[in-house]
Amino acid sequence: MALFMTSTLTIAALASAEKMLNAALRYDPATRIGLAQLEGKILAVQITAPALQFFIMPMDDELRLMGNWDGDVDTRITGSLLALAQLSQTEIHNLKDSGVTVMGDLSLLADLQRLVKNLDIDWEEMLSQFTGDIVGHQTAQMIRAKFGWAKDRAQSAQRLTSEFLTEELKALPSKPELEDFYRQVDDLRLAVDRAAARVETIINRKNIKEKSNP
Amino acid sequence: MNDKKTTHFGFQEVPVEEKAERVAEVFHSVAAKYDVMNDLMSGGIHRLWKRFTIEASGVRAGHKVLDIAGGTGDLSYQFAKLVGSNGQVVLADINASMLGVGRDRLTDRGIAGNINFAQCDAQFLPFPDNTFDCITIAFGLRNVTDKDMALRSMLRVLKPGGRLLVLEFSKPQSEILSKIYDTYSFKVLPFMGKLVTNDAESYRYLAESIRMHPDQQTLKEMMDTAGFVRTEFHNMTGGIVALHKGIKP
Numbered sequence: 309m310a311l312f313m314t315s316t317l318t319i320a321a322l323a324s325a326e327k328m329l330n331a332a333l334r335y336d337p338a339t340r341i342g343l344a345q346l347e348g349k350i351l352a353v354q355i356t357a358p359a360l361q362f363f364i365m366p367m368d369d370e371l372r373l374m375g376n377w378d379g380d381v382d383t384r385i386t387g388s389l390l391a392l393a394q395l396s397q398t399e400i401h402n403l404k405d406s407g408v409t410v411m412g413d414l415s416l417l418a419d420l421q422r423l424v425k426n427l428d429i430d431w432e433e434m435l436s437q438f439t440g441d442i443v444g445h446q447t448a449q450m451i452r453a454k455f456g457w458a459k460d461r462a463q464s465a466q467r468l469t470s471e472f473l474t475e476e477l478k479a480l481p482s483k484p485e486l487e488d489f490y491r492q493v494d495d496l497r498l499a500v501d502r503a504a505a506r507v508e509t510i511i512n513r514k515n516i517k518e519k520s521n522p
Numbered sequence: 523m524n525d526k527k528t529t530h531f532g533f534q535e536v537p538v539e540e541k542a543e544r545v546a547e548v549f550h551s552v553a554a555k556y557d558v559m560n561d562l563m564s565g566g567i568h569r570l571w572k573r574f575t576i577e578a579s580g581v582r583a584g585h586k587v588l589d590i591a592g593g594t595g596d597l598s599y600q601f602a603k604l605v606g607s608n609g610q611v612v613l614a615d616i617n618a619s620m621l622g623v624g625r626d627r628l629t630d631r632g633i634a635g636n637i638n639f640a641q642c643d644a645q646f647l648p649f650p651d652n653t654f655d656c657i658t659i660a661f662g663l664r665n666v667t668d669k670d671m672a673l674r675s676m677l678r679v680l681k682p683g684g685r686l687l688v689l690e691f692s693k694p695q696s697e698i699l700s701k702i703y704d705t706y707s708f709k710v711l712p713f714m715g716k717l718v719t720n721d722a723e724s725y726r727y728l729a730e731s732i733r734m735h736p737d738q739q740t741l742k743e744m745m746d747t748a749g750f751v752r753t754e755f756h757n758m759t760g761g762i763v764a765l766h767k768g769i770k771p
Contacts, residue, residue: 316758319570319577348583368603378580 318375322362326373329424333370340369342423349416350377354386364420371424383412395421529667530734541667542643546617547724562714563725568661569596571763575658575689576600578756578765584608585655588679590644591615591662595624595633601658602633612654614640614647644672649679656680660689664735673748680770686750692757692764693737699760707732738764 333340346366354361363377385392391407410417481489528535560568575597581587583606589598592613601611613628615621618641625639642648644659644666657676666672676686694700707729715725736744738755741764745753750768757764 316567316570316574319574323570323573374577375574376577378578379582 318360318362322373322375326371329373330370339423342419343371344369346416346419349413350379350381350383351416351420352377352381352384353392354384355389355392356386357388366420381412383410383414383416385410385417530731538667542616558718562718563711567759571689571758571765572596572600572660574756574758575660575687575765576604578767579656579658579687580685581605581656586610586612586653586681588612588614588647588649588654588657588676590647590657590659590676591665592658592660593617593620593624593662595628597658597660598624598637599628599631599633601656602628602637605636607636609636611637612640612649613637614642614644616641616643645675647675647679651678652681653679654681655684656687657684658687658689661691663688663690663741664731669736670744670748673745673750677749677770682770684770686745686766686768686770688741688745688766690735690741690764690766691732692735692741692755692761695757695761699762703762738766741766 333343343366347368349366351364352361353364361375363374363381365372365374365377385395385408387395387406387408395406395408527538529538529541530536564571579587579601581601581604583604585605586609587598587601587605589595589601589611592598592615595613598611598613605611613621613624615624621639621641628634628637640648644662645668657680659672659676663669663672673686680686694703708726711729712722712726715728716722735741738757738761742753742755745766745768748768749771751771753766753768755764755766
């Protein structure tokens with residue numbers, strides 16, 4: 309029976325991972341509120357390499373990781389450790405070619421992924437609980453490299469788009485042009501203020517003169 | 523001829539009616555530092571054994587759970603969270619000192635509303651038939667005078683389809699582990715008991731009672747005889763501890 313398959317070591321690793329996740333959650337009240345809304349849902353995670361199954365259950369604005377769950381699950385996700393780790397940090401738009409299969413309620417997966425994505429988690433430490441130090445380190449390196457590359461690509465894409473719109477398409481003003489424009493507006497505002505003050509002074513003088521020579 | 527019925531209290535034979543009292547003395551003595559000693563004795567592994575028990579319980583929102591010999595409330599705390607406001611947990615213990623420690627601890631941790639406390643004997647559970655979805659007894663069955671009677675009592679108060687989980691010290695599966703474990707239990711354990719609770723005798727009893735407890739297969743057969751079905755057990759930490767499970771038909 310599947311219920312009685314978990315070793316004490318796996319339970320220890322899951323307990324440790326759960327502690328790390330919840331430690332990260334402790335300083336993130338917004339995520340904890342989000343988790344509270346998912347209470348009672350069960351996500352089964354089936355890792356193919358290395359072979360491991362566990363269950364994630366949001367409970368009391370924390371996450372519980374369990375080696376056994378003797379009941380229905382809302383969502384079951386299957387894939388290699390690396391594929392699943394990558395999925396935890398990228399947007400779920402298309403699972404094609406991701407090496408991950410999902411059965412059941414995809415929204416639970418998306419909600420959990422969105423909530424966990426922003427947590428500052430020591431992946432190396434967590435993975436090494438299950439895989440040993442060497443594999444854990446290598447997998448964590450790959451995850452970091454992938455996400456580092458993704459971040460670089462996102463930043464350079466933003467820069468290239470900006471240059472294309474301003475320099476090539478001339479659809480938008482460049483930053484120096486904008487600053488020059490703002491400076492001219494400021495000069496104009498000051499000149500208008502000075503003119504207004506001058507007009508007011510002239511009117512005052514005229515009024516005083518009329519009062520003294522009616 | 524003396525035909526007075528006796529039972530074991532550790533390695534001693536004592537009259538049946540005395541065992542409960544003798545066990546009570548042990549737990550009155552260790553109650554205040556029970557958790558510290560458990561951590562020391564097991565190196566913290568008892569938390570993992572209990573964690574596995576929670577996972578195997580299948581308890582969910584709305585369930586009614588009876589935690590027999592619940593002592594300081596480790597399992598009840600988790601069950602109270604799992605069953606939610608619509609469920610109910612009863613923390614039961616025969617020993618008032620242990621129950622008091624458990625009740626204070628759970629109250630301090632904010633558990634209220636869905637938990638009740640009952641001082642009762644596992645052999646004579648004071649609940650109606652078919653009440654609970656799940657019953658657990660963790661490290662308690664070996665202290666019960668008549669284990670068969672206790673199992674029958676648990677069966678009675680379980681709902682049909684409900685499950686009993688017995689977490690208890692058992693028989694190590696390897697000879698080498700068994701020898702190391704013996705040395706540890708009879709030499710180290712009483713010494714630690716002396717240091718922490720100033721009570722070596724109580725911890726000597728604990729070690730002896732573990733040896734006198736039925737092994738995995740015998741306990742499984744006792745559960746079958748009591749009327750449980752689909753009984754099975756899972757060894758943990760090389761069989762030092764086993765979790766037995768049975769379903770009420």
